[in-house]
Amino acid sequence: MYLILVYDVNVKRVAKVLKTARKYLHWVQNSVLEGELTEAGFRKLKADLSRVIDLREDSVLFYVLGDWRYTRRELMGVKKGGEEWIW
Amino acid sequence: MYLILVYDVNVKRVAKVLKTARKYLHWVQNSVLEGELTEAGFRKLKADLSRVIDLREDSVLFYVLGDWRYTRRELMGVKKGGEEWIW
Numbered sequence: 001m002y003l004i005l006v007y008d009v010n011v012k013r014v015a016k017v018l019k020t021a022r023k024y025l026h027w028v029q030n031s032v033l034e035g036e037l038t039e040a041g042f043r044k045l046k047a048d049l050s051r052v053i054d055l056r057e058d059s060v061l062f063y064v065l066g067d068w069r070y071t072r073r074e075l076m077g078v079k080k081g082g083e084e085w086i087w
Numbered sequence: 088m089y090l091i092l093v094y095d096v097n098v099k100r101v102a103k104v105l106k107t108a109r110k111y112l113h114w115v116q117n118s119v120l121e122g123e124l125t126e127a128g129f130r131k132l133k134a135d136l137s138r139v140i141d142l143r144e145d146s147v148l149f150y151v152l153g154d155w156r157y158t159r160r161e162l163m164g165v166k167k168g169g170e171e172w173i174w
Binding site for chain 1: 091093095096115116117118140142143144146147148149152161163166167
């Protein structure tokens with residue numbers, strides 16, 4: 001499976017969320033990460049994140065793509081944050 | 088085509104970017120919008136956004152899905168910003 005993760009968390013927890021998510025995914029933009037992951041890896045990522053975020057205040061949105069080949073990405077403006085584009 | 092849009096723009100332009108993007112897409116999270124769009128609609132959205140954002144400073148990332156049925160969405164934590172979930 002191919003995962004896109006978008007986070008919207010309190011600024012106090014951004015560094016921790018990013019550090020946790022980068023163990024599993026590539027950082028592509030300020031609050032966006034992506035990557036190929038197994039179902040087990042996805043469960044582990046969610047378990048790790050649940051220990052870092054405040055579920056009453058923060059928000060993490062996942063898009064689970066069956067196959068990234070059905071998806072294309074386009075960017076307008078500057079490339080921010082991420083330095084790990086893989087496609 | 089089904090589009091996911093993630094923006095990362097200067098706070099001065101957030102309201103304008105959101106207003107522009109919401110003419111075409113549903114707002115699902117703080118900086119994320121989604122929706123079904125034609126290729127012509129997508130071109131028009133990009134033309135409209137190019138008049139609103141500063142290409143040297145702002146960033147708008149698009150994921151173009153051939154078919155959203157190959158994609159599932161999961162949310163951890165609170166539902167923020169968006170009030171327009173359609174699936």
